[in-house]
Amino acid sequence: MAEDTSLLKYLSLNQITTEQWNLKEAAIGCAQAEVPWISIWRHKLEVFGIAESKRIIKDTGLEVSSLCRGGMFPAATEEQRRKNLDDNKRAVEEAAELGTDVLVLVCGPAPDRNIDLSRQWVGEGIEQLVPFAESYGVKLGIEPLHPMYAADRSVIVTLGQANKIAEEYSPEQVGVVVDVFHVWWDPELYKQIARAKERILGFHVSDWNVPITDTFKARRMMGDGVIEIRRIRKAVEEAGYHGPIEVEIMNQDLWDMPGEHVLKLMKDSFVKHV
């Protein structure tokens, strides 16, 4: 495919792609590789704490595309659901502190076999979180996950579901996050991207290749799989999204490399395939 270097200004390292790096290493790595954006995972904030993490990011001149993640609303007991909501509020505070207005929601699985009830709990959780998030200027980005994760990570598995929930709120409150790995198979994909117009809060890229031997660490570098990434990117742009594009790849081979090497592969793959 033709290279598209004009897109590099949107390139964001989703921090899980370099799980081997702590936040400081990742921030310095991005600055040296001229990657302008970074997406922070919450477990990565624990090493330096939020204030120091914020300072590190500021010093390197990076912008934060999103905080990953809130969500995980369903739970078997009301007490646990309340605790989950409290944790989401902390995530909102952290997002605001880090200077991003997007909290990505991975909505959570069903604690038992009742998937409908869990979907209801997701709706209730978001409803309860919205006023708090709004008061911090943070938008909630519902990320539908691949149906492969319905049992352990998210009962929200299509962009259609995410759109339906988001539409109950203003675009300043709730939107959707489009991750090509999660949605590429969907026969309604382009219709639902168009429907999400002005509500897309993030765009994530990676690739899908078989065999899948570990569902969590199944992703590949862009171009190493079957996803029509550029076509989806253009659809997302047509739907009004012109923000950072996160490269989010859980992959053991990448985690076993020096982070600098991962970033080089990432940039090459990004200009060729996104």
Added chain:
Amino acid sequence: MAEDTSLLKYLSLNQITTEQWNLKEAAIGCAQAEVPWISIWRHKLEVFGIAESKRIIKDTGLEVSSLCRGGMFPAATEEQRRKNLDDNKRAVEEAAELGTDVLVLVCGPAPDRNIDLSRQWVGEGIEQLVPFAESYGVKLGIEPLHPMYAADRSVIVTLGQANKIAEEYSPEQVGVVVDVFHVWWDPELYKQIARAKERILGFHVSDWNVPITDTFKARRMMGDGVIEIRRIRKAVEEAGYHGPIEVEIMNQDLWDMPGEHVLKLMKDSFVKHV
């Protein structure tokens, strides 16, 4: 859950569940365990040939719920697509010879990144196969596969897609096959089951549990996972289906057991959870 032994008259061993058995062993095993139906996989016909296989099944008094499988329509070249169609015609002949009127279709993946084109080829393949199948009294059962298999086995991944294709034909020509493992996650599941009214040609059960380490051999015995199997079974019945219920489980642990043991587990699990 309450046991439902009245359902045992519908129990069908999908032959892949006892991959360790050849067709004769499976037929005798079913007869001894009082399993009244069997679903045949085509690679299992090779050992004894079609005529002898037919005789074995007849001798044991089993009924054949379906032949697995036709499909795999997409291919990069027109020549290969024609070959695939020819192979589907042989599958139709085999289904008729074995005395079942249902050929299950696993529609096939995209040979390159163009998923829309592959979906078009699936539609064309079915269109070309229908008159031939009809002349043999064989119905085509489109089985949507879990989106996890979109890259390697089927670009038809939702019951909605399968219904849409099936509705272009009469219910005597084309219908759908509902496999709980493939469809349980779908937010449109019950709507699409209702839409398939009088067009459901098969119902397959197994269960989903995490972790998934091998996508092909990911299934579990009913009750060992998160799927609301009984709820789905009742919905399928409400949509007019009262035929055989196939237990189709690719699972290495089951394949490593004596087949008799698998059938005992299968019957116990079936009356408790289906």
